[in-house]
Each structure stands twice: as C-alpha cells, then as structure tokens.
Amino acid sequence: MAGVTDVAFRTLAKKYGAGLTYTEFLSSSAIVRGSKKTLSLVKTDPIEKPVAVQLFGHNIKEVIQAAKLVENKFDIIDINCGCPAWKVIKTGAGSAMLNDPDKIATFVGKIVSAVNIPVTVKIRSGIDAKHINAVDVARKIQDAGASAVAIHGRTQKQGYRGNADWKIITKVKEEVDIPVIGNGDVFTPEVFEKRLEESGVDAIMIARGAIGNPYVFTQIKDYIKTGEYDSKDKKEQFDEYLNLARKYNIPFLTIKTQAISFTKGTQGGAPLRNKLGVTKMLRQLEKVMEK
Ligand SMILES: Cc1cc2nc3c(=O)[nH]c(=O)nc-3n(C[C@H](O)[C@H](O)[C@H](O)COP(=O)(O)O)c2cc1C
Structure with a gap:
C-alpha cells in the first residue's frame, strides 16, 4: 500500500x-x-x-x-x-x-x-x-x-x-x-x-485491515489454529513500528501518518489525532504518543 x-x-x-x-x-x-x-x-x-x-x-x-x-x-x-x-x-x-x-x-x-x-x-x-x-x-x-x-x-x-x-x-x-x-x-x-x-x-x-493493526496477521493465524485470538495494544504495536522506522530512516511524515493510523479505534483517539496532526518532529510526536 x-x-x-x-x-x-x-x-x-x-x-x-x-x-x-x-x-x-x-x-x-x-x-x-x-x-x-x-x-x-x-x-x-x-x-x-x-x-x-x-x-x-x-x-x-x-x-x-x-x-x-x-x-x-x-x-x-x-x-x-x-x-x-x-x-x-x-x-x-x-x-x-x-x-x-x-x-x-x-x-x-x-x-x-x-x-x-x-x-x-x-x-x-x-x-x-x-x-x-x-x-x-x-x-x-x-x-x-x-x-x-x-x-x-x-x-x-x-x-x-x-x-x-x-x-x-x-x-x-x-x-x-x-x-x-x-x-x-x-x-x-x-x-x-x-x-x-x-x-x-x-x-x-490483506490491505486496509493491517493499517494501524499489523497484529491482524497473528490474530488470523491464531484463529485458524485455535478458534481464538487476542488483540495487541496499539501503543505497543506503534512502539515496535517506531523502532524499525528509526532503523530504516523512514521519513517523519510517513511515521506521522502511521502514528495517526495506530490511534484509530482507541479510546481518546480523535483528540490525540488532532495533536499528532500538528507535530513537526519526531520528539514532539513521541511525547504526544506517550501521553
Ligand atoms: C492507502 C492504500 C494504498 C494502496 N496502495 C496500493 C498499491 O500501492 N498497490 C496495490 O496493488 N494496491 C494498493 N492498494 C489497494 C490494496 O492493495 C487492496 O487491493 C485494497 O485496499 C482492497 O483490499 P482491502 O479490502 O484488504 O483493503 C492500496 C490501498 C490503500 C487503502
């Protein structure tokens, strides 16, 4: 995508x-x-x-x-x-x-x-x-x-x-x-x-189903095997993404878009997205995500 x-x-x-x-x-x-x-x-x-x-x-x-x-x-x-x-x-x-x-x-x-x-x-x-x-x-x-x-x-x-x-x-x-x-x-x-x-x-x-929730692949595999699946905290998923994004020098704007996606479906996600939308650098974005 x-x-x-x-x-x-x-x-x-x-x-x-x-x-x-x-x-x-x-x-x-x-x-x-x-x-x-x-x-x-x-x-x-x-x-x-x-x-x-x-x-x-x-x-x-x-x-x-x-x-x-x-x-x-x-x-x-x-x-x-x-x-x-x-x-x-x-x-x-x-x-x-x-x-x-x-x-x-x-x-x-x-x-x-x-x-x-x-x-x-x-x-x-x-x-x-x-x-x-x-x-x-x-x-x-x-x-x-x-x-x-x-x-x-x-x-x-x-x-x-x-x-x-x-x-x-x-x-x-x-x-x-x-x-x-x-x-x-x-x-x-x-x-x-x-x-x-x-x-x-x-x-x-799977395309859109993985946006902001790449853990969907584990959920599917678990479900096929056991009939059950759990979910993984979005912040934990984003932190893993961020570590990899740093390693691979992903541009800030891409990270920001991803961060916004990871907040979808979370409690208090809408105001968080407004705050993320105005961030201009990674440290700022990380602070918003920590909160
Ligand atoms: C943001 C976004 C970017 C996409 N970029 C591509 C792309 O580069 N190449 C491609 O084959 N399909 C692209 N697609 C289409 C998806 O691969 C997929 O065919 C479509 O979203 C339907 O699958 P889904 O219902 O699982 O999302 C993109 C879809 C989205 C939402």
Whole structure:
C-alpha cells in the first residue's frame, strides 16, 4: 500500500505472521530515472522472505528495465494492473491495463522472459460492472507465464465503494491453475476463514485491515489454529513500528501518518489525532504518543 507498507511496517507485518509482503507500487520510470525517493522504497529487511516488489508503468521497455534493476533484491516481481488513481490510469498504467487483456499478456510474457524471478500480477474484477473481465485477464496472464494472480474484487470504477465481489474471485480460482490470491474487505479472522473456505483461493491479501493493526496477521493465524485470538495494544504495536522506522530512516511524515493510523479505534483517539496532526518532529510526536 502506497504510503503504508514501508520497510518498517512490512517487517512488523512479517514478524506478526504475514506470509508474503509487497512494497508499495513503484513507478518503473522513476526507478529507471534513478529517483532517490523511489529507490529509497526498494529497501527490504532480511526477515522478509519472500518479498515482492510491485511495479507500475505503461511503457514495457521501462517496466522491463526497472524489473531488471531491482530483481536481485526481491523474490517476486508483481505488476500493478489494479490501481484506479487518475494520475496512474491517465498514462495507461494500473487498472487502465484491464481495457486491453492482450496488452497485459504481452507485458507479462516479456517481463517473464527478461527476469530470473517469478512474475505475478495484481488485477481488479474489471473496468466497470458492464466490463467484468477478470477471468479472461487471469487466463491470459497465466498463459503468458505469470506465477500467480492477485485479484481485488472491485472494478476500477468502484474505487473503494461498495463491496468486494468474492464471487468473481471464486470464478477466477475455478478457471486458472496458477495460485490465486483473493483480496477485498477482509478485516477480521472470522471473515478471513469464511472467504478462504468459500472461495478456495490459495491465499488472501490483506490491505486496509493491517493499517494501524499489523497484529491482524497473528490474530488470523491464531484463529485458524485455535478458534481464538487476542488483540495487541496499539501503543505497543506503534512502539515496535517506531523502532524499525528509526532503523530504516523512514521519513517523519510517513511515521506521522502511521502514528495517526495506530490511534484509530482507541479510546481518546480523535483528540490525540488532532495533536499528532500538528507535530513537526519526531520528539514532539513521541511525547504526544506517550501521553
Ligand atoms: C492507502 C492504500 C494504498 C494502496 N496502495 C496500493 C498499491 O500501492 N498497490 C496495490 O496493488 N494496491 C494498493 N492498494 C489497494 C490494496 O492493495 C487492496 O487491493 C485494497 O485496499 C482492497 O483490499 P482491502 O479490502 O484488504 O483493503 C492500496 C490501498 C490503500 C487503502
């Protein structure tokens, strides 16, 4: 997740039981240009095994070049064909790629041939309710040599509105042989178990459910094993994040956003967030969090 899954956050998610972590989506052209900001996001922690780098771009030459530049640091190259943000789709990247499944297949085929690690793709269910094409896209992705497909059960048009359609995810699982990773609206261990059983997917990807609560991965694992789970104090989780953020020189503004997320759902969280919002440096932020 852009602005969320920095290396410190991912390390914590991994420690708490995530099976696979991904960088936020990185612009292939920024990597090729040597953008310092983007390259700072390529850092990983040794605990992250396996770890995926997610790339986006509309220019196949650039995406291949970017993939080759970073592949030695990662176990998987994931191609973003799901982002609905205007600044991404106006260039033809992200979920705009769903308009042309053959183009996705060509992209995937060329990237698979160019790199030495597995290539996976993240898609949405389609462009809009009238153009649901995830099954067709997933088949083409598979035939082009991808090692897995992740599908968020919403259309590009939906953005984050409405509900994720797990029926289409189930259909994709029925129709392809490569591993299918289902994604959308899984916030609790109970829903995780239900979705896993109903859809038969090989894995479930959790995004918003981990924001401010990376401990959700432990909760899920415990629930699957024992039928029970506990919760972990948000301040304790944030302190662990902060230690890692210091180690990895995460920028202050990112830490501030994370701190605000960790206060969500806590008692007195709203006034705390107002105070955090006006902090200008780490020491100030820490004082607010201590209180
Ligand atoms: C803040 C934020 C940033 C995101 N950034 C990315 C991204 O960089 N790459 C990506 O594939 N999806 C991204 N997503 C989408 C999520 O990966 C996921 O598909 C979506 O949130 C649905 O899953 P959920 O219901 O578990 O949140 C982002 C979502 C959020 C909320």
